[in-house]
Amino acid sequence: MRIIGLDIHRAFAEVAALDDGVYRRLGRVGMTRDHLEAFAATLRPTDHVVVEATGNATAVLEILASRVERVAVANPFQVHLIARAKTKTDKIDARVLAQLYAAGFLPEVWIPDEATQARRRQVTRRNQLVKSRVRLKSIVQSILHANLVPRCPHADLFGGKGRSWLRAQKLPADERAAIERHLADYDRQTEAQTEVERDIAGVALDDANVTRLMTIPGIDMVVAVGVMAAIGRADRFASPEKLVAYLGLNPSVRQSGDGPAHHGRISKRGRSHARHLLVEAAWQTVRSPGPMRAFYERVRARRGTHVAAVAVARKLVVLIWHMLSRGEDYAWGRPALLARKMRSLELAAGHESRRGQKGRAYDYNHPELRHADRQRAERAEQAYRRLTAYWRRSGKRADAGAADGAQH
Numbered sequence: 001m002r003i004i005g006l007d008i009h010r011a012f013a014e015v016a017a018l019d020d021g022v023y024r025r026l027g028r029v030g031m032t033r034d035h036l037e038a039f040a041a042t043l044r045p046t047d048h049v050v051v052e053a054t055g056n057a058t059a060v061l062e063i064l065a066s067r068v069e070r071v072a073v074a075n076p077f078q079v080h081l082i083a084r085a086k087t088k089t090d091k092i093d094a095r096v097l098a099q100l101y102a103a104g105f106l107p108e109v110w111i112p113d114e115a116t117q118a119r120r121r122q123v124t125r126r127n128q129l130v131k132s133r134v135r136l137k138s139i140v141q142s143i144l145h146a147n148l149v150p151r152c153p154h155a156d157l158f159g160g161k162g163r164s165w166l167r168a169q170k171l172p173a174d175e176r177a178a179i180e181r182h183l184a185d186y187d188r189q190t191e192a193q194t195e196v197e198r199d200i201a202g203v204a205l206d207d208a209n210v211t212r213l214m215t216i217p218g219i220d221m222v223v224a225v226g227v228m229a230a231i232g233r234a235d236r237f238a239s240p241e242k243l244v245a246y247l248g249l250n251p252s253v254r255q256s257g258d259g260p261a262h263h264g265r266i267s268k269r270g271r272s273h274a275r276h277l278l279v280e281a282a283w284q285t286v287r288s289p290g291p292m293r294a295f296y297e298r299v300r301a302r303r304g305t306h307v308a309a310v311a312v313a314r315k316l317v318v319l320i321w322h323m324l325s326r327g328e329d330y331a332w333g334r335p336a337l338l339a340r341k342m343r344s345l346e347l348a349a350g351h352e353s354r355r356g357q358k359g360r361a362y363d364y365n366h367p368e369l370r371h372a373d374r375q376r377a378e379r380a381e382q383a384y385r386r387l388t389a390y391w392r393r394s395g396k397r398a399d400a401g402a403a404d405g406a407q408h
Helices: 032-038 058-063 078-082 090-103 114-147 160-169 174-206 206-211 222-229 239-248 271-284 291-303 305-326 335-348 367-394 402-406
Strands: 001-008 013-018 022-032 049-050 070-074 250-252 261-265
Touching: 001 058, 001 114, 022 032, 022 090, 022 174, 032 058, 049 058, 049 090, 049 206, 058 070, 070 090, 078 090, 078 305, 090 261, 114 174, 114 222, 114 291, 174 222, 174 335, 206 222, 206 305, 222 239, 222 271, 222 305, 222 335, 261 271, 271 291, 291 305, 291 367
Parallel strands: 001 049, 049 070
Antiparallel strands: 001 013, 013 022, 250 261
């Protein structure tokens, strides 16, 4: 069996081959489809190819996978930890990939299917548009600040009332022209974001896992799709701790010898965008009644607000793992709130608006029905408070079954 290591860069890839323990450099291959297809034609059906996870690794896989027996994708961070060297060149990196694979020490990453890759691309596009729109708002705010314009009295500076107020301010001609250009650019990007969200919502409507995650208060379509894009398949994680570590919400640990272990901040490894979405969802989740809010307040009393929010995000990941593994919805979900989320999802997907008609989201708009929808979650929150109060009185925690029931 011949092992081919590729050290991929933007314009080329350094290629090394390990055949029966003999290392041989195969030169460089251009990072274009024509060059890669010509290189793939020289490979044997029994070859194993190893590449690092890079931005263009997926395209390389598509070209090489059909020509060889197997293509492995390595985790670049872990590879560098295992094979750290003072002398580092492209030739050495390609050889290291082949040697680690041959020795069985290559830290591989999961290769998502085409549907998951498409979802990740759409989530990334939406995130880029959101950041760009925020940047445009910041630029306009800086222009107003530089010209001593007071704070806008309206909630949304780029909304209808905000724009009317903005155009009434006294500004130099060049500054006003710049603001108008930024407003036009903002509108174009808003339209593009709406189109991307329409595509995302159309696929999310047919995904049972996305709608299942939306049963958790605080998790909407954006968070559910972003998390599922990062996870792919839940069954590839043997335990909730594995999923927590994959999303970088596990605490860092330092220990030497027989000394005590010191737990620090979260590792922040893995899918950063999904981690940020979960922390944002945590802030929304604790605003609704339920065990999560009681858990947040208990941690906040000991560790502070921000640590408590991250702890809720970690708890959400554990909860998500159990829900996906068991195929169950959130036990303390609110049906009226879920109906409102689903209707928003349908509208985002481009479904027809039915104003004036009594739909399934009617209960959430009716104060008495909305209050009744909250009562079940409030009872669950009180049950969690009683459980944790018992822990404090007895000095020990309840059994795993009770904890699992309180969590779900």
